[in-house]
Amino acid sequence: MSDSRDSDVNGEGKTGLIDKKISRRDLLRMAGVGGAGLLLGASGVGGLFAAKERSEAKSASKAALAGDDQIVSFYGEHQAGIVTPPQDFIVFAAFDLTAGSLDEVRKLFQAWTKASAAMASGEMLGTANDNLNLPPSDTGEAEGLSPSRTTITFGVGASFFDSRFGLSAKRPAALSELPAFGGDELRMEWSGGDIGVQVNANDMQIAFHAIRNLARIARGKAVLRWTQEGFQRTSGADPTGATPRNLMGFRDGTGNPDVTDAAEMKKVVWAAGSDGTPWMDQGSYMVVRRIRMRIEVWDRSTLGDQEATFGRHRNSGAPLGSSQEFDAIDLAKQDEKGKPVIPMNAHVRLAHGDGSVKILRRSFSYSSGMDHKTGQLDAGLLFICFNRDSRKQFIPMQQKLGQSDLLNEYIVHTGSALFACFPGVREGGYIGESLF
Secondary structure, eight states: OOHHHHTEETTEEHHHHHHHHHHHHHHHHHHOSSHHHHHHHHHSHHHHHHHHHHHHHHHHHHHHHTOGGGOOOSOSSSOTTSSSOOOSEEEEEEEEEOOSSHHHHHHHHHHHHHHHHHHHTTOOOSSOSSOTTSOOSSOOTTTTSOOTTOEEEEEEOGGGGSTTTTOGGGOOTTOOOOOOOTTBOOOGGGSOOSEEEEEEESSHHHHHHHHHHHHHHTTTTEEEEEEEEEEOOOTTTOTTOOOOBOTTSSBSOTTOOOTTOHHHHHHHTOOOGGGTOGGGTTOEEEEEEEEEEOHHHHTTSOHHHHHHHHTBOTTTOOBTTOSSTTSOOOTTOBOTTSOBSSOTTOHHHHHHTTSOOOOEEOOEEEEEEEETTTTEEEEEEEEEEEESOTTTTHHHHHHHHHHHOGGGGTEEEEEEEEEEEOOOOOTTSOTTTTTO
16 A cells, blocks of 8 residues: 555544544543443443444545556456456356347447446446345445456457358458367367456456356356366465466466567557458457366476476476576577487477467466366366467467477367457447447
8 A cells, every 4th residue: 555545544644543542532531531431432432433433444445445456447448358467366258149139249248348347446236236125236245345456358259250140241360260289189168159258356256256247147148158267376475476387387478478568569469450350450369278287197207307398497487408587498509418408399499489479378277176087186277368360370389289299298178269359448338349
């Protein structure tokens, strides 16, 4: 909390608070310091002071929870949740439309926009939350909680543009079904969807609250197809904000482009109207892959094998042959025997290539308990990335990885989806307005 807030809570400085305490003591002193005075302090005027102080403290606490550092605006040129610094938790949901007309779909996105803007600000939904004769308009589990930097990001899949709503001609060429990759063992219950919604927050209950209410609002127009919760180390556990580690113990996302570099983001992340789809101008394409890790096999591997698989040192995150996490990847470097220091099939070598193809990773670990068929953990990575055109970025990168990545021995891709994420929305507008 800033110094200005410390010295001025709800317009009253520290001196004012001290004066209240002195006035209370003076009143008690005037009433007497014996039993009668103590009783007055407990249940009379002193009780009124205590109640007032509790009320003021509650108001100050609420103001602090809704502070600017806790709110990421839903409105803007781009959707939040893409270049936003990653929060601690994710709840991802894919929806299938059941609406019978384009007008119903439009109304759904209008309602979602209003609700999303409110939830990103930490506000309750609707006005029916104190009417005993109506179901509450908000499910209530986030009431009184901080907005926790909630972001809600919407995209649409290729199936959104089938014959149902007359939008086939508006499907972007870049939005096609992803091809089969090596290592795929895809399951329908973790793949596809007409609409994809990524909710991030620094509190899991708040993130869940957002998806729950969006699903509730969609009743009669869309149904949930699949969901996946995820996490990374919290900001409280790592105040330094270091690159998070995945469940294999290695840092995940070291090679990301600089999101503060506007020119780089235009090149790597943001679609342009000149790409062939005007309504996608300033939007992005989101790839979602559910990657199960063979945890038990990995945990029996030597540290040397693990580092050779990734092509990085586990402790520092540095490329093999280097000492610092962000050192340049030297693919030509050889050891004393003339062998590449970074193995030819190491994950980092194949993903990096010549450095010209980049994506923005925004992945989270997941754990879905135990697979009762195998008795092993169902845990891994909810891989999410954003790119300007997956045909030129993610797909060729994943094709190389699927063919020969050493990591394939320890992972299997069980879910897959690609969504065209709308450009941002202005206040008074609604998400997807450029399409509809």
